[in-house]
Amino acid sequence: MSRHLVADIGGTQIRAALFDSETTTPLLIKKTTTIGDNSALDRLCDLMGEIWKNDRTIESIGVAAAGPTDPYQGIVIAAPNIPGWVNVPLREYISQRFDVPVYVGNDANLAALGEWKFGAGKGHHHLIYMTISTGIGGGVISDDRLILGQFGIAAEMGHVTVIPDGPICPCGQLGHLEALSSGTAIAQYVQDGLNNGVKSQLINREPVTAKIIAEAARSGDRLARDAFDRAGKYLGLMIANYLHLFNPSIIILGGGVVQSGELLLRPTRDSIEANVLSPKYLENLTISKSALGDEAGLLGALVLASANLP
Numbered sequence: 001m002s003r004h005l006v007a008d009i010g011g012t013q014i015r016a017a018l019f020d021s022e023t024t025t026p027l028l029i030k031k032t033t034t035i036g037d038n039s040a041l042d043r044l045c046d047l048m049g050e051i052w053k054n055d056r057t058i059e060s061i062g063v064a065a066a067g068p069t070d071p072y073q074g075i076v077i078a079a080p081n082i083p084g085w086v087n088v089p090l091r092e093y094i095s096q097r098f099d100v101p102v103y104v105g106n107d108a109n110l111a112a113l114g115e116w117k118f119g120a121g122k123g124h125h126h127l128i129y130m131t132i133s134t135g136i137g138g139g140v141i142s143d144d145r146l147i148l149g150q151f152g153i154a155a156e157m158g159h160v161t162v163i164p165d166g167p168i169c170p171c172g173q174l175g176h177l178e179a180l181s182s183g184t185a186i187a188q189y190v191q192d193g194l195n196n197g198v199k200s201q202l203i204n205r206e207p208v209t210a211k212i213i214a215e216a217a218r219s220g221d222r223l224a225r226d227a228f229d230r231a232g233k234y235l236g237l238m239i240a241n242y243l244h245l246f247n248p249s250i251i252i253l254g255g256g257v258v259q260s261g262e263l264l265l266r267p268t269r270d271s272i273e274a275n276v277l278s279p280k281y282l283e284n285l286t287i288s289k290s291a292l293g294d295e296a297g298l299l300g301a302l303v304l305a306s307a308n309l310p
């Protein structure tokens, strides 16, 4: 058993925690906001420092960062929700303050690793993890190895083109899956419908969110149901493509939008079945909700820190 300090940094929140390897309950956990009086980097290091001062047996540090991240160089290439975070040398900065090995990775990639080691993917050797929330991210494990690519920025599963001239994605490209099946995209679809005069009980509920739309869909609102059906249709289409590429034994879906349950999952399953090349891809395939929820990234950072992966 060894002891590790792990952290995750997102657009709104930074968390840092102390874990024994092979365990999923933190010995100590601390949180702060990402934006504050000092820089996000200093806020992250200060929070980690609060845990560090309590424990001198920490062997390594693992950090999950939102946005494309080069785990070999330890650089966050771009964090869309943290102002000014472009090519941030995260590992180097942390290493100057803490004299143990530091490992960093993309939070969705690390969430895949967390689910594989501790969560819904335990015992699986071929796994796809997708998080469906404000945006869409993911990670792929094949033959028990996280697929990273030459710069560690592979498996951007939300930024694949579904409709070449489709709605604009936050990344600037058109018709990406994130622009069609994320929580933001579901809300946008409803907003566009309302603006075009489609009848809906959501007319006086603006601004609409995926959660409010889910409530309306459950009470039979047509526009709200259409929004989830459309999101599930394209999500299932891309999952069918991912089945063809990676032939996994489990698809794990995390993120807030998955809390809408069958509203999203039924059209997703229907679309997977309609688009799959051969029923063989569906044999022995589990489609599961995330078991670790918001902890997946943090626990993935623990796997990274304790296994000394790249």
Ligand SMILES: [Zn+2]
Binding pocket: 158, 159, 160, 169, 170, 171, 172, 173, 176, 178
């Ligand atoms: Zn995109």
